[in-house]
Amino acid sequence: MSAAAARVVPGTEDEARVQAAWRALAAVPDPELPALTLADLGIVRFVNVRADGVLDVGLSPTYTGCPATDHIAELARRALESAAVGEFAVRHVLAPAWTSDWITPEGRRKLDAYGIVPPAPAAVSSWRASLAGLPVACPRCRSARTETISEFGSTPCKALHRCRDCLEPFERFKCI
Amino acid sequence: MSALHPADARGAASAADEAPALYRYVLRLGDLALVLGQRLSEWVGHAPALEEDLGLANIALDLVGQARLLLAYAGEIEGRGRGEDDIAFLRTHGEYLNPTLVEQPNGDFGETIVRQVLIDAFQLALYERLASSRDERLAAIAEKAVKETRYHLRYSSSWLVRLGDGTAESHARVQQALERLWPYTVELFEADALDRDMAESGIAPSLEEMRGPWNRHIDEVLAEATLDRPAERPYTWFGKRGEHSEHLGYLLAEMQYLQRAHPGARW
Numbered sequence: 001m002s003a004a005a006a007r008v009v010p011g012t013e014d015e016a017r018v019q020a021a022w023r024a025l026a027a028v029p030d031p032e033l034p035a036l037t038l039a040d041l042g043i044v045r046f047v048n049v050r051a052d053g054v055l056d057v058g059l060s061p062t063y064t065g066c067p068a069t070d071h072i073a074e075l076a077r078r079a080l081e082s083a084a085v086g087e088f089a090v091r092h093v094l095a096p097a098w099t100s101d102w103i104t105p106e107g108r109r110k111l112d113a114y115g116i117v118p119p120a121p122a123a124v125s126s127w128r129a130s131l132a133g134l135p136v137a138c139p140r141c142r143s144a145r146t147e148t149i150s151e152f153g154s155t156p157c158k159a160l161h162r163c164r165d166c167l168e169p170f171e172r173f174k175c176i
Numbered sequence: 177m178s179a180l181h182p183a184d185a186r187g188a189a190s191a192a193d194e195a196p197a198l199y200r201y202v203l204r205l206g207d208l209a210l211v212l213g214q215r216l217s218e219w220v221g222h223a224p225a226l227e228e229d230l231g232l233a234n235i236a237l238d239l240v241g242q243a244r245l246l247l248a249y250a251g252e253i254e255g256r257g258r259g260e261d262d263i264a265f266l267r268t269h270g271e272y273l274n275p276t277l278v279e280q281p282n283g284d285f286g287e288t289i290v291r292q293v294l295i296d297a298f299q300l301a302l303y304e305r306l307a308s309s310r311d312e313r314l315a316a317i318a319e320k321a322v323k324e325t326r327y328h329l330r331y332s333s334s335w336l337v338r339l340g341d342g343t344a345e346s347h348a349r350v351q352q353a354l355e356r357l358w359p360y361t362v363e364l365f366e367a368d369a370l371d372r373d374m375a376e377s378g379i380a381p382s383l384e385e386m387r388g389p390w391n392r393h394i395d396e397v398l399a400e401a402t403l404d405r406p407a408e409r410p411y412t413w414f415g416k417r418g419e420h421s422e423h424l425g426y427l428l429a430e431m432q433y434l435q436r437a438h439p440g441a442r443w
Contacts, residue, residue, distance in 0.1 A: 064320055065241025094245070095316035097323060122323075150227035151331050152234040160227065176323045 014049045017085045021047045021055055024083035028075050031068050032155050035114040038072065042102025045093045055080070055088035060098035063156040100157075100176050115139050116158065117172035138163035139170050146170075199253040200273060201374045202314070203263075204416050205302075206246030207274035210264060211424070212295060213239030214431050215282060224285050231331055232288070238324040245317045265435035269424045276415035277360035279424040286339050286346060287353035292332035293397060294357060298364050299325045301389045305381030314379065333397045340401025351403055358406040363413045365390075 008014050025047070026039035038044050038059070045058035059076060061069045073090050080088050100119035103111070108118035117139050135144050143165035150160040151174075158171045216236035223229035248260040278295055282288045303325055306318035339346040367375070367383045374380035398405050413421065434441060 061320075063238060063241060063324065064245060065237035065239070067237075094320045097316075097320040099323070150230055151327070152227075152231040154230070156234055156237055160230070174327070176327060 008049055014053075017055060018047050018049060020083050021057065021080055021085045021088065024079040024085065025057070025076055028072075028079045031071050031075065032157075033111075033114070033116070035110050036107050038076065040104050040107030040110060042098065042104060042107070043072065044076075053087065055085055057088055057090045058093040059090060060102075061092055061094070062098050066156045068155075100173055103173070111173060112139060115170060117161070117170065119173040119175040122175045136161055136172055138166060138168065140168050141166040196253060197370055197373050198311070198379065199250055200370055201380060202246055202250040202253060204273045204275075204370075205314075206243050206250055206263075207272050208278055208295075208299075209239045209246060210243035211272065211274045211427065212278040213237070213243060214427055215278065215280075216288070216292075218282055219288065228285065235292070235328050235331070238321075238328065242317070242321045242324070245320075249313055249317070261435070265432045269420055269428055270418045272420065272424060272428070273416050273418060274424075275360070275363050276413035276421050277357065277364065279415065279421060279427055280357060280360065281423055283353060284349060286350040287357070289332055289335045289339060290350055290353040291357055292328070293336050294361055294364075294394070296325060296329035296332050297390050297393045298361075298386070300329050300393075301386040302381065304389075305386065309380065310378035329393070333393075336397055336403075337401045340398070340403040347402065350401070354398075354403060355406050359409050359411055360413055362408070362411070363416065366412055368414075368417065 008018055022039075022044070025044045026037055028038045030036050030038060030041055030043075033041075041062070043060050043062065045060050046056070047058075048056045050056045057076065057080065059073060063069075069092070073092065076090050077088075080090070099122050101122050103119065111118045117136055136146050136148075137144050138146050138161075141163060143163055145164040146161050147164060148159065149162050149169065152158075153160045153171050153174075157174055159174050160169060161172050162169045213236045216232050216239065219232040220229060220236075223232055243264070244260050247263045251258045251260060251263050277291065280291060282291075300322065303318040303322040307315055307322055309315040309318065336350065339350045341347070365383045365387045371380065371383055375382040395405065413419070415421070415424070
């Protein structure tokens with residue numbers, strides 16, 4: 001991966017290409033969560049210049065079965081084409097595996113503003129954790145009196161909760 | 177091998193026996209994920225509540241995602257130009273190498289949950305160790321899949337506790353399902369030459385090493401669910417060698433119909 005990449009020298013054309021690629025990718029909205037970009041979600045793993053001059057772009061899939069994975073790669077390709085960064089190759093990188101901990105502070109702020117509770121740190125938890133149910137504050141009325149409806153939701157990355165005060169259901173990013 | 181399978185008659189299974197060991201091992205892992213994912217997807221639109229519909233469908237989606245990564249890798253090892261779809265849709269039941277447990281019918285929601293706990297705990301013990309495999313590709317897939325599997329096990333285990341320690345009716349049903357499915361767990365830990373070969377070459381964990389963690393989790397959940405661990409019975413199935421129960425053929429017939437009727441169809 002990065003070991004195979006040539007070192008990018010500051011002030012060179014290659015450095016400008018890498019920066020342009022990052023800027024282009026950072027602006028791509030996630031197809032399922034358009035309020036967030038690929039950069040916010042921590043999906044863009046690296047942009048390197050290979051020895052043959054091709055930009056090597058690594059994306060981390062969030063879930064192995066996420067139907068948006070291929071679509072995201074396609075959106076990334078289109079953004080890189082528009083940004084005219086020269087020849088590039090987009091690939092998926094499995095290791096290290098994506099974790100919700102990689103969502104940036106900016107991404108967390110946007111999730112909250114969008115009405116989705118940002119994930120808590122993804123500590124390895126016991127199977128009993130789901131029964132205990134860590135308190136999650138309602139993104140609308142901020143009440144802490146909430147309950148888990150389902151550990152799964154409308155997309156692979158979310159779980160369903162409900163507020164017992166304002167009675168509204170809401171989504172939370174899975175902590176994985 | 178018995179001569180009962182149509183695949184044997186065409187020589188497909190014996191050809192599979194001669195395929196590289198790593199290819200067959202990766203098929204075992206990929207087929208487990210694919211067949212279980214297909215089974216769980218049968219619940220879509222039928223689960224007892226919308227939330228469980230979503231839960232089972234999401235687990236199915238993760239499993240199919242894992243299967244795609246594994247079967248694509250199997251195709252590369254095989255080196256005959258077959259992709260993940262060719263391998264999933266164009267093999268017969270004698271060529272499928274999943275353990276027999278995962279092809280068992282869903283039964284009621286409780287039986288599905290029992291099957292899920294048994295296999296989630298197995299996959300977790302497997303992926304946790306496979307993440308440090310000498311095979312970098314398998315290690316990367318396992319590192320990704322282990323997080324999903326931990327989540328699945330939490331879901332299935334907490335449901336088993338609610339059902340086992342629930343009403344007299346729910347308790348009786350899951351205990352019965354446990355008795356029915358238990359014999360299929362023997363196969364999971366019964367190492368054959370391929371399992372030993374993979375363990376010795378540092379690619380796969382030894383099944384013996386996985387048995388302890390699996391037992392601990394199962395015993396802990398069964399105790400909390402007030403369920404009795406069934407007695408061991410000697411009979412062993414060998415789906416992972418291509419010798420399946422009658423159920424796999426029907427599952428594949430449904431899953432593969434479109435590609436068989438319209439080869440190469442895409443959308």
